[in-house]
Amino acid sequence: MKQEKINWMNGVGLLLGLVGVGLLTFREFTHLSNLTWGMGAVLIGAAAWAVGVCISPRLRLPADAMGRAAIPLVCGAGMLLVAAGVSGEFSQVHIHSISLRSALGLLYLITFGSVIAFTAYTWLLQHFSATLVATHSFVNPLVAVLAGWLWASEPMNVRIIVATLVILGAIVLIQRGSKHSGMPAEAVQSD
Secondary structure: OOOOOOOHHHHHHHHHHHHHHHHHHHHHHOOOOHHHHHHHHHHHHHHHHHHHHHHHHHOOOOOOHHHHHHHHHHHHHHHHHHHHHHHOHHHHOOHHHOOHHHHHHHHHHHHHHHHHHHHHHHHHHHHOOHHHHOOHHHHHHHHHHHHHHHHHOOOOOHHHHHHHHHHHHHHHHHHHHHHHHHHHHHHHHHO
16 A cells, blocks of 8 residues: 555645545535435545555555455445344345345346455555545545436435535545645656
8 A cells, every 4th residue: 555644735635635525515404314324424435545554554464456345345344234233124124025136236246346346446556645545435425426317317416416526625625635645656666
C-alpha cells in the first residue's frame, strides 16, 4: 500500500464525499421505511471506508495481496452473520426454495463482487493512494442512483444533481490532495 499523509485536501474531500452520499440518501431519512436501514448502511459504509483510509497506513497488514483482500471479506462476513442472527433471518431461510437462478446470482456476486473486486482493490492500493482508491465508496451510490434514473425511469431532481456535483468535487479534491502528498515523497526518492 502506498503510504500517504492525509492533508487538508484529502480530509475535506473525504468529508465532502460523505456529505454527497448523505445528500443522495437524505430523503430516505425523513420518514422511517424499509429503505431507512439500507440507506443508513450505505452512509455507515462510506464513513467506514473514509476512516479505514485514514488509519490503514498506520496498521500492519499482511504482505501478500490475498491476505489483505481476505481481511475485509472475513470481517464483513462476520458482521453480516451477526446481523442476520440478531434480526432472525436464519429462521426465515428455506434452502429448498432457493432457485437455480438465485444460486447462480449468488455465485456471480461472490466471484465478481467479492473475489475479483477485492483483488482489483488490493492491486489499486499498491499502485495508487488509498484516499483516491476510497472514492469508490462515494461513487458507487451515485452510479446506482444514475443507473436507476437511466434504466428504471427514477426521477432526477435538484438534490441528486447537487449531490453529484458535491461527490465530483470531493473526488477532485482527493485526487489533487493525493498528488500533492505524493510529490514530496517522489522528490525525496529521486534525490
